[in-house]
Amino acid sequence: MLKDVTIGQYYPTGSVIHKLDPRTKILFTTAFVVMLFFLNNLWGYLATFLILLTITLLSKIPVGYIIRGIKGLVLIIMLTVVLNLFMTPGTPVATLGPLTVTIEGLKVATYMALRLIFLVIGTSIMTLTTSPIDLTDGMEWCMRFIPFVRRYAHELAMMMSIALRFIPTLMEETERIMKAQKARGANFETGNIIARAKNLIPILIPLFISAFRRADELATAMEARCYRGGENRTRMKQLAFEFRDGASLVLMFVMIIGLYLTTWIQIPLLFPV
Amino acid sequence: MTKESNNRMIDVRDVHFTYPHNNENEAVVALDGVSLHIEKGEFVGIIGHNGSGKSTLSKLLNAIIFPTQGDVIVSGLNTKDQENLWTIRQTAGMVFQNPDNQLVATIVEEDVAFGPENLGVPPLEIRERVDRALAIVEMQAYAHQKPHQLSGGQKQRIAIAGILAMEPECIIFDEPTAMLDPSGRREVMETIKRLNRDKEMTVIHITHFMEEIVDADRIIVLDKGKVVMEGEPRSIFRQVKRLKEIGLDVPQMTELAYELRNEGMKMSDDILSIEEMVNALCQ
Numbered sequence: 001m002l003k004d005v006t007i008g009q010y011y012p013t014g015s016v017i018h019k020l021d022p023r024t025k026i027l028f029t030t031a032f033v034v035m036l037f038f039l040n041n042l043w044g045y046l047a048t049f050l051i052l053l054t055i056t057l058l059s060k061i062p063v064g065y066i067i068r069g070i071k072g073l074v075l076i077i078m079l080t081v082v083l084n085l086f087m088t089p090g091t092p093v094a095t096l097g098p099l100t101v102t103i104e105g106l107k108v109a110t111y112m113a114l115r116l117i118f119l120v121i122g123t124s125i126m127t128l129t130t131s132p133i134d135l136t137d138g139m140e141w142c143m144r145f146i147p148f149v150r151r152y153a154h155e156l157a158m159m160m161s162i163a164l165r166f167i168p169t170l171m172e173e174t175e176r177i178m179k180a181q182k183a184r185g186a187n188f189e190t191g192n193i194i195a196r197a198k199n200l201i202p203i204l205i206p207l208f209i210s211a212f213r214r215a216d217e218l219a220t221a222m223e224a225r226c227y228r229g230g231e232n233r234t235r236m237k238q239l240a241f242e243f244r245d246g247a248s249l250v251l252m253f254v255m256i257i258g259l260y261l262t263t264w265i266q267i268p269l270l271f272p273v
Numbered sequence: 274m275t276k277e278s279n280n281r282m283i284d285v286r287d288v289h290f291t292y293p294h295n296n297e298n299e300a301v302v303a304l305d306g307v308s309l310h311i312e313k314g315e316f317v318g319i320i321g322h323n324g325s326g327k328s329t330l331s332k333l334l335n336a337i338i339f340p341t342q343g344d345v346i347v348s349g350l351n352t353k354d355q356e357n358l359w360t361i362r363q364t365a366g367m368v369f370q371n372p373d374n375q376l377v378a379t380i381v382e383e384d385v386a387f388g389p390e391n392l393g394v395p396p397l398e399i400r401e402r403v404d405r406a407l408a409i410v411e412m413q414a415y416a417h418q419k420p421h422q423l424s425g426g427q428k429q430r431i432a433i434a435g436i437l438a439m440e441p442e443c444i445i446f447d448e449p450t451a452m453l454d455p456s457g458r459r460e461v462m463e464t465i466k467r468l469n470r471d472k473e474m475t476v477i478h479i480t481h482f483m484e485e486i487v488d489a490d491r492i493i494v495l496d497k498g499k500v501v502m503e504g505e506p507r508s509i510f511r512q513v514k515r516l517k518e519i520g521l522d523v524p525q526m527t528e529l530a531y532e533l534r535n536e537g538m539k540m541s542d543d544i545l546s547i548e549e550m551v552n553a554l555c556q
Binding site for chain 2 (some may be wrong): 010126132169214227232233234235236
């Protein structure tokens with residue numbers, strides 16, 4: 001269950017996409033996510049699909065691995081689809097008891113589902129191809145341009161990198177605690193939602209206690225290694241914006257513009273304009 | 274400064290340390306008048322039962338905590354002076370017990386770079402230091418791995434590399450093998466001993482495992498916040514009865530020799546290793 005989460009994981013393959021400067025990738029992903037919400041017909045989603053497919057192939061990450069990342073979100077996607085399907089007023093196409101499916105509902109539901117799927121795929125490609133260190137470095141750099149956040153850029157980046165470092169450790173720990181509680185007769189599989197939530201308490205409490213203990217020890221270890229915030233700190237790896245980054249930025253700009261242009265297409269595809 | 278003190282790595286002078294309160298809200302005396310010194314290049318083992326104050330002592334040496342009374346001098350600098358803080362932490366590095374809770378970065382080499390980055394070392398030099406440190410602990414092959422994919426012993430060696438990259442003069446090991454399996458323990462001990470032997474690193478090794486310190490230069494025994502014994506491994510482990518009284522073990526072979534002697538066998542009282550035991554038995 002926990003192993004299905006691919007967001008935030010890094011999958012090194014040494015591809016061109018991996019070698020890009022993290023700032024390039026952050027910039028593109030941000031623009032891409034914003035663009036997703038402007039798309040208003042299937043042509044746009046088709047183009048998005050092609051762009052994502054190209055990037056995925058270039059990144060050499062197995063397609064199955066990326067698809068697995070969506071599995072964890074199936075419930076949310078389903079919920080969105082169902083809600084939009086039945087709650088959107090318009091021309092009815094089918095009725096199911098008190099519920100009516102409309103053309104508009106079908107359209108919105110499809111768009112929302114695609115949007116969510118592409119959003120997850122797009123952002124997970126970024127994290128899969130960027131080492132967490134590069135990612136936080138890139139974000140630290142980007143945060144320098146956001147007023148109010150600027151002052152805490154280093155601290156936020158450090159927190160993010162520590163969080164990423166401890167995700168696998170805490171997951172292992174969760175699984176260990178679950179096994180230990182199961183061995184004591186705990187039941188996580190049956191019962192209604194409330195019963196199941198209650199059953200999580202014997203997992204969460206030991207997990208939290210241990211997380212706090214870890215945090216305390218880690219802080220001591222960091223201080224012992226002369227950590228004193230971002231001031232006067234140097235980095236072993238400097239971010240370097242290279243020719244391929246410039247070239248990719250141009251290409252990405254073209255793609256985003258291309259995506260935007262699809263919103264002007266008047267030819268209906270599957271759904272009326 | 275006298276010539277003698279030039280050679281002195283660490284000087285602990287009549288140090289008291291009291292934790293302000295425990296769970297029951299009463300003050301706990303962890304160290305009660307400890308005086309000791311560590312010379313440059315020495316390998317000193319510190320042993321003591323749980324609650325003897327050995328972990329407190331280690332944290333005092335690295336200026337993570339400060340004595341309630343008395344002085345801790347590291348390489349001529351008093352830990353009480355705030356301006357010495359970072360120099361002391363750089364001079365006396367520290368490796369902790371839990372390998373997971375001292376690795377900061379998600380990639381091995383980035384973690385080794387963490388210390389020098391904090392010290393503001395220029396990027397190119399950090400690169401050199403990281404490669405050198407990883408070579409010393411023989412972990413170059415793992416430079417791009419994620420820490421959570423390594424074994425306990427390997428993680429601990431990375432932690433050691435992280436300290437080495439700060440170029441300290443002395444490393445304090447606070448029970449670095451306590452959470453490891455036997456093979457991990459062996460890896461880490463070999464690394465520590467090699468550091469002391471080949472790199473002339475001053476090593477202070479706090480441990481529960483007596484076998485790890487049989488070839489130390491000196492052993493210091495703590496009990497209830499006081500130094501109760503001090504000397505060469507042989508002279509310490511000879512006092513089996515006394516060590517047992519304060520809840521400590523002796524190396525297995527010393528224990529065996531002790532029991533054999535109690536049964537009336539003629540047996541020397543300073544046997545530490547299997548080899549010595551074999552020699553004694555085959556005479």
